[in-house]
Amino acid sequence: MTDTSSPRSAQAYWEDFYRDRDRDAAPDRPRPNELLVREVAGLPxxxxLDLGCAEGGDALWLAERGWRVTAVDVSATVLRRAAGRAARAGLDELIDWQRHDLSQSFPEGSFDLVSAQFLHSPVARDGEREGILGRAADAVAPGGVLVIGSHAGWPSWQDEPPFAYHFQTNAEMLAQLGPAGREWTVETDELLTRELPGPDGRPGSRADAVLTLRRAG
Known part of the structure; x- marks a missing residue:
């Protein structure tokens, strides 16, 4: 596990977030993100590279299918928890857990798959996510795939946003990444709506976007 220094603001926020979740008895095998499963299940x-790996659900799912995964998060607490799950599942040799604040440092190397699932943060500075996604695109090997899963807005039952946040559209990300010409092919560009009940049980929904790009080989 690589320990890379990060600014106190992001590190402190996510450390507190995952320490609080300790008391909630997080499941021992978190489910992988459905958007990632849909886009990657058929790939060799x-x-x-799993950016913002959190509890490790995506990294474990990938490793079970033979992928060699570099899994990254800013929280040492959640990385320790995820690494423990990998060891219990006999997958620890397939996953390299690294701590990075992605606005400050980034894993080395290039990868056949780079995954950025719901890489949103209430403590991110303006332009920070855009810079991270640019580096994510740079890390895709020739012939490889970049899969970005994003929230497209607040849940329908969220009467007042808890903080100011701009949810980038796929079109904005495409314009920013510049995947035009012969270098990139857009394989998926979709907006999906799923049911998401509110904390008080009332019905609701949330829109998510998936953007999958393949680099020319």
Whole structure:
């Protein structure tokens, strides 16, 4: 596990977030993100970079399918928890857990798959996510795939946003990443709506976007 220094603001926020979740008895095998599963299930295994790995659900799912995964998060607490799950599942040799604040440092190397699932943060500075996604695109190997899963807005039952946040559209990310010409092919560009009840049980929904790009080989 690589320990890379990060600014106190992001590190402190996510450390507190995951320490609080300790008391909630987080599941021992978190489910992988459905958007990632849908986009990657049919791909041959190779090397993968999981940005913002959190509880490790995506990294474990990928490793079970033969991928060699570099899994990254800013929280040492959640990385320790995820690494413990990998060891219990006999997958620890397939996953390299690294701590990075992605606005400050980034894993080395290139990868057949780079995954950025719901890489949103209430403590991110303006332009920070855009810079991270640019580096994510740079880390895709020739012939490899970049899969970005994003929230497209607040849940329908969120009467007042808890903080100011701009949810980038796929079109904005495409314009920023510049995947035009022969270098990139857009394989998926979709907006999906799923049911998401509110904390008080009332019905609701939330829109998510998936953007999958393949680099020319």
């Amino acid at each position: 295994s190779g090397t993968a």
